[in-house]
Amino acid sequence: MSRIKLCLKSLITQKMPSLLTFLLIGSCIASSLAEVTCPDGFTLVDGRKCLFATSSIGWHEYIAKECKSMGARLVSIKSEEDNDVVGVFAFNSGCYSYWIGVYCFSDNGNTTCYNDDYSGPITFSYWAPIYPKNSTDRRDFGQGVYADSYWNGGEYWRTSSSYKNQLLKQGICEAPTTIADPSCKYNYNGYCYIPSHEIPGVTTNSTTYPKAQAICRSLNANMVSIHSKLENDYIQSIYQDIRVYQITLGAQAFQPHVFNWVDGSSFDYSHRDPFDNFTGNCLEMNPWDGLWTEINCQVFNYFLCQRKIGDKLENLRLEGPKTSHIDLSDSSGCNGTIVLAPGTVTSFGYGTSPLPDTYCLWRVATLGSDRVAVYFTEMEIGDTLYIEVYHGKWDITFNGTYSYGTYIAPGNTAILSHDSDKDTKLKGFKGVIMAY
Ligand SMILES: *[C@@H]1O[C@H](CO)[C@@H](O)[C@H](O)[C@H]1NC(C)=O
Ligand SMILES: *[C@@H]1O[C@H](CO)[C@@H](O)[C@H](O)[C@H]1NC(C)=O
Numbered sequence: 001m002s003r004i005k006l007c008l009k010s011l012i013t014q015k016m017p018s019l020l021t022f023l024l025i026g027s028c029i030a031s032s033l034a035e036v037t038c039p040d041g042f043t044l045v046d047g048r049k050c051l052f053a054t055s056s057i058g059w060h061e062y063i064a065k066e067c068k069s070m071g072a073r074l075v076s077i078k079s080e081e082d083n084d085v086v087g088v089f090a091f092n093s094g095c096y097s098y099w100i101g102v103y104c105f106s107d108n109g110n111t112t113c114y115n116d117d118y119s120g121p122i123t124f125s126y127w128a129p130i131y132p133k134n135s136t137d138r139r140d141f142g143q144g145v146y147a148d149s150y151w152n153g154g155e156y157w158r159t160s161s162s163y164k165n166q167l168l169k170q171g172i173c174e175a176p177t178t179i180a181d182p183s184c185k186y187n188y189n190g191y192c193y194i195p196s197h198e199i200p201g202v203t204t205n206s207t208t209y210p211k212a213q214a215i216c217r218s219l220n221a222n223m224v225s226i227h228s229k230l231e232n233d234y235i236q237s238i239y240q241d242i243r244v245y246q247i248t249l250g251a252q253a254f255q256p257h258v259f260n261w262v263d264g265s266s267f268d269y270s271h272r273d274p275f276d277n278f279t280g281n282c283l284e285m286n287p288w289d290g291l292w293t294e295i296n297c298q299v300f301n302y303f304l305c306q307r308k309i310g311d312k313l314e315n316l317r318l319e320g321p322k323t324s325h326i327d328l329s330d331s332s333g334c335n336g337t338i339v340l341a342p343g344t345v346t347s348f349g350y351g352t353s354p355l356p357d358t359y360c361l362w363r364v365a366t367l368g369s370d371r372v373a374v375y376f377t378e379m380e381i382g383d384t385l386y387i388e389v390y391h392g393k394w395d396i397t398f399n400g401t402y403s404y405g406t407y408i409a410p411g412n413t414a415i416l417s418h419d420s421d422k423d424t425k426l427k428g429f430k431g432v433i434m435a436y
């Protein structure tokens with residue numbers, strides 16, 4: 001709900017003398033309009049969307065990456081009003097054809113499209129005739145979605161294969177709105193982020209968890225809590241120009257491997273490293289890959305404080321899109337439907353011995369603005385595991401025995417294929433699928 005609505009709602013429910021009501025309505029509206037703002041480089045459109053038109057033209061995955069590097073995503077369009085607002089903004093920005101935050105999967109000629117923010121299948125669409133296209137080619141299952149601006153093509157949406165002949169387009173990126181605070185350098189989604197190496201008067205950049213939290217408290221903040229992939233990406237972007245390999249997060253374990261955030265918010269999102277086998281009472285993030293691992297709380301690390309902006313407005317909590325699980329997989333895995341991150345793929349018959357001898361193909365994916373990553377926590381195979389992303393080209397192969405291996409696809413989709421003819425006496429493989 002918007003702040004103006006919240007403000008008005010609280011006024012309506014409190015029967016107040018009319019003059020006071022009048023004054024309060026005035027201050028509600030004035031403060032809402034004055035304070036809602038966008039991160040640098042973004043334009044506030046319609047008082048509610050922070051938009052940016054890329055000047056570069058590229059494949060869906062390159063433009064999505066450009067949005068992400070700014071703490072943004074491809075634009076979310078969930079109503080006709082959104083579609084119009086974005087179409088007009090695009091046109092005024094000299095952007096006539098642009099990727100949007102919708103991504104489609106075709107399986108067996110049935111195409112389903114999803115919002116990039118993991119809120120589920122789209123409920124609004126504006127397809128041009130014959131779109132979305134259905135593919136019956138098993139390998140050609142992922143499709144980016146682009147729109148044309150009002151004057152160029154009437155804001156209609158079309159799909160473009162990510163496997164064959166992908167089109168080149170600009171993009172419209174969207175970041176969450178925030179509240180103006182001139183004293184804050186990293187102002188995002190209603191919070192101010194304060195990295196330890198930029199705290200005035202603090203002479204050590206790294207310290208233990210208890211000392212770090214005490215420093216954050218002295219700034220009227222807490223150590224950071226993270227509630228979405230979007231926020232995780234934003235935090236990575238804060239550290240993109242400095243060589244920091246670990247930052248301690250504001251979390252503590254109350255049971256082995258079960259954490260609470262120190263600021264009291266719910267632990268509703270996790271980006272744990274699948275290879276992490278350590279038991280510790282604290283969590284750190286590697287800003288380079290965004291993964292979280294357990295550590296001892298006495299470890300000296302850089303840290304990040306987080307302060308809510310506009311503390312007096314208790315009702316206001318601006319949130320980025322949440323990651324929730326959408327399960328498209330079937331139980332067999334091999335030759336099955338699409339495994340959407342977060343999920344797991346295992347070789348056929350994994351856990352049985354001897355392993356059956358068969359050829360299998362697995363399709364893995366993430367939604368629009370993220371890339372798909374496969375973390376192989378088990379890899380004991382006798383013949384090659386192929387990973388393919390574009391038509392007719394192996395992107396990487398794994399062969400033999402690895403303690404671990406990681407594959408990060410350039411875009412949303414990847415195809416794994418493997419013949420287990422030489423695996424019968426081996427363990428097979430297990431891959432954890434995550435958004436990157
Ligand atoms: C198409 O996919 C949707 C979503 O997975 C599913 O609900 C629907 O039954 C499928 N339709 C056909 C014809 O397979
Ligand atoms: C795609 O397939 C669905 C279900 O089989 C069908 O209803 C739809 O008309 C098809 N779309 C196109 C463009 O062929």
Ligand SMILES: *[C@@H]1O[C@H](CO)[C@@H](O)[C@H](O)[C@H]1NC(C)=O
Nearest residue numbers: 196197198203204205206242
């Ligand atoms: C803290 O980090 C900043 C930025 O990297 C650096 O300029 C400064 O020298 C560091 N201070 C200490 C005490 O390490």
Ligand SMILES: *[C@@H]1O[C@H](CO)[C@@H](O)[C@H](O)[C@H]1NC(C)=O
Nearest residue numbers: 274275276277278279403404
């Ligand atoms: C933890 O994983 C690392 C490799 O990621 C491995 O070298 C180490 O032996 C593992 N430790 C335990 C206790 O399993």
Ligand SMILES: *[C@@H]1O[C@H](CO)[C@@H](O)[C@H](O)[C@H]1NC(C)=O
Nearest residue numbers: 332334335348358359360361
């Ligand atoms: C998977 O599909 C391939 C080729 O379509 C087929 O040869 C293989 O037997 C299938 N595997 C299983 C376990 O059904």
Ligand SMILES: *[C@@H]1O[C@H](CO)[C@@H](O)[C@H](O)[C@H]1NC(C)=O
Nearest residue numbers: 381382383384397399400422
């Ligand atoms: C993979 O490794 C096995 C065993 O070392 C070998 O027989 C096979 O030829 C290798 N395959 C490729 C494609 O390198």
